[in-house]
Amino acid sequence: MPFKRPAAAYHESSGYSSGRSKPPETSPDVNVPSKRSKVRRSAKIFPSVKAYIVQAKMDGPTIAELFMLAERHCERLCDYAEDADVIITSITMRRRLERHIYKAVVTPAWLRDSVAEGEALECTPYVALQDLREETINNCPVCNVRPCECEDTDVDEQAPGPETSYPSPPTPAPKSKLAVAGPSTLARPIPSHLLPLAPPIPTELSKLRYASKYACQRASPLICLNQALAVELDIIKRSRALEGEERSALSYSRAISAIKAYPRRITSIRQVEELSHVGTIANSERFKALSLFSSIYGIGPSTARRLYALGLRTVDDLEVYFGVEPEEEESQLVELEHHERFGRASESGLGETWIKIALGLRNDFELMIPRAEVEEMGRVVMDELNIVEHGCVSTIVGGYRRGKPQSNDVDIVFTHPDPTKSKGLCKRFVHHLHKKGMVTHVMHLSGFHGHNPLRTTHWDSLEKALTVFILPPSSPFYKGTRRRMDLIFAQPEVYWCAVIGWSGSIMFQRDIRQWAKDKKGMKFDSSGITRRYDSKPFYPKTEKEVFDLFGLEWVDPVWRNADV
Incomplete structure (x- = not known):
């Protein structure tokens, strides 16, 4: 049993980025929205059905969701439509699906609703094209197994299909969640x-190069065709x-980002799994312990190694070492002034x-945040910000903006059209939320701090607060769960730099900074853009203008998932 930590605290940098690490037990499937599924995760809903997904007219998150549902619950997700029993599509024009007329052609809601109900549903209410209704019913693997009770249902009387339940936007990607505080008529127009x-800007995928050296020139979906290899x-x-081998870790990060953008399925995953160290690392006691420690917010790799060297192996060991008492989870409310004093010296890590x-708070922090709750948190925060300072705008960034169905935390970037009202607003707002009991x-x-073109650390110079947030009891999403929320305030002239920087992913941001340095002689981060040789600043007025300034093709956020 490890000894209890002595009274004298030992402080060591742990790195802010470690707070975003996933626990080692987390698999790539935990983010799949299960809705109201009645079956166990391991059960297949369609054990004898082969599916093919037509990706046209679907956005990135929809494609990722459907691929994961099909791979989990169907016999096989086919690479070619000719091999499939069921074609899932959002296309409504027959001429684009002419070669599929001898298949069951259904809308995405058939897959979603079947998984939600825990059984394969008949295709009739989910016919994608009504002039292919007969072909779909005749080829439906479910209707052909048991009598279909709704074959004669009139088209006008059938249950609402997915075109009303799950509308597919005409653009390839959802845009960022942006909120405006205050009524539509503002004293100072935004x-x-x-x-x-x-309308939002579409991504021209044909102009992006999957073999490019830079992740910012590649299209990286949330779930790629070779996701299993990327996870390994x-x-x-x-x-x-x-283990502190940053150069080696970066090499693997670059390999993963290249695999994420590769447009064809790699057929040698089985061989890769048999390579030495791939299958054994995940099972080693040291890797498990270090991964567990680094999943705790505030523990970075160096601190994790120090704790392991002291003989700690489990969360219980950590609780004993740090003196965590059970009642502290509910009772401790840290004074804001203490955090302000600590925050000024904490940019290198949390103590x-x-x-x-x-x-x-780990039990709350381990719970993923659904997209609907993320949006509710954004709404509540903007309502409160309107009380403190009228007329702000905000964008929810991070994994939410890249299309993730669930998030570890919530990141929101704010600004105000009047630059004089932006400075100091972060502290005033956090004080307000603290008094209201929403920031604990x-x-x-x-x-x-002004943009520093000579700075080499990853930490930007924006006003920010890394907080623990709880929704008010009046919210329909209130469960008493504490959530991690980062509030980032930017001056209006660098607002879109902050939005890009905080949208991620890590490798995408790393490479867009590297591209700006290598190709344009510029420094880019969340707090602005400057020319390196004379520190001249540039102030892009839109997100796309940042890409244009660097000579890059526009990449929608849902194609910026260059990490696992």
Whole structure:
């Protein structure tokens, strides 16, 4: 049993990025929205059905969701339509599906609703094209197994199909969630360049190159065709990072980002799994312990290795070492002023105070946040911000903006059209939320610093607060669950730089910064763009203008998932 930590605290940098690590037990399937599924995760709904998904007219998150549902519940997800029993599509024009007329052609809701009900549903209510209704019913694998009770149902009387339940947007990607505080008539009109473009900008995938050296020139979906291989390599990458071998970890990160953008299925996954260290690393006691420790908010690789060297192996060991008491999870409310003093010196990492807090709140922090709750948190925050300062705008960024069905935390970027009202607004707003009981802890609170073209650390110079947030009891999503929420305030002239920087993914951001340096002689981060040789600043007025300034093709956020 490890000894209890002595009274004298030992402080060591742990790195903010470690707070975003996933627990080692997390598999790539945990983000799949299960809706109201009545079956066990391992059960197949369609054990004898082969499916093919027509990706046209679907956005990135929809494609990822349907692929994962089909791979989990169907006999096989086919690469070619000719091999499938069922064609799933959002296309409504017959001439684009003419070669599929001898198949059951259904809308995506057939797959979603079948999984939700726990059994394969008949195809009739989900016919994608009504002039192919007869062909779909005749070829439906479910209707041909048991009598279909609704074959004679009139078209006008049938149950609403997925075109009304799950509309597919005409563009290839959903745009960022942006909110405006206050009524539509503002004393100071919001400049148009702070609002997203309408209609949204489509990504021209044909102009992106999957073999490019830079992730910012590739289209990286949330779930790629070779996701299993990427996950195996990610185990090695995390092992290297946990052991302090950053260069080796970066090499694996680059390999993963290249695989994420590869447009064809790699057929040698079985061989890769048999390579030495791929299957054994994940099962080693050291890797499991280091991964577990680094999944705790505030513990980075160096701190994880130090704790392991002391003989700690489990969460219980950590609780004993850091002196976490059971009642602290509910009772501890840290004073904001203490966090302000600590925050000024915490840019290199979170101290042991926050590790202790994170351990007490770990049961809440381990729960993923559904997209609907993310949006509710954004709405509540904007309503409160309107009370503090009228007329702000915001964008929910992070994994949410890249199309993830669930998030580990919530990141929101704010600004105000009047630059004089943006500075200091972060602290005022956090004080307000703290008094209202919505912010219970503040891990970091920083003020504004000018963009520094010579800075080499990853930490930007924006005003930000890393907080623990809880929805008010009046919210329909209130469950008393504490969530991690990062509030980032930017001046209006660098707002879209902040949105891009905080949207991720890590490798996409790393390579767009590298591209700006290598190809344009510029420095880019969330707090702005400057020319390196004379520090001249540039102020893009739209998100796309950042890409244009660097000579890059536009990449929608849902194609920026260059990490596992």
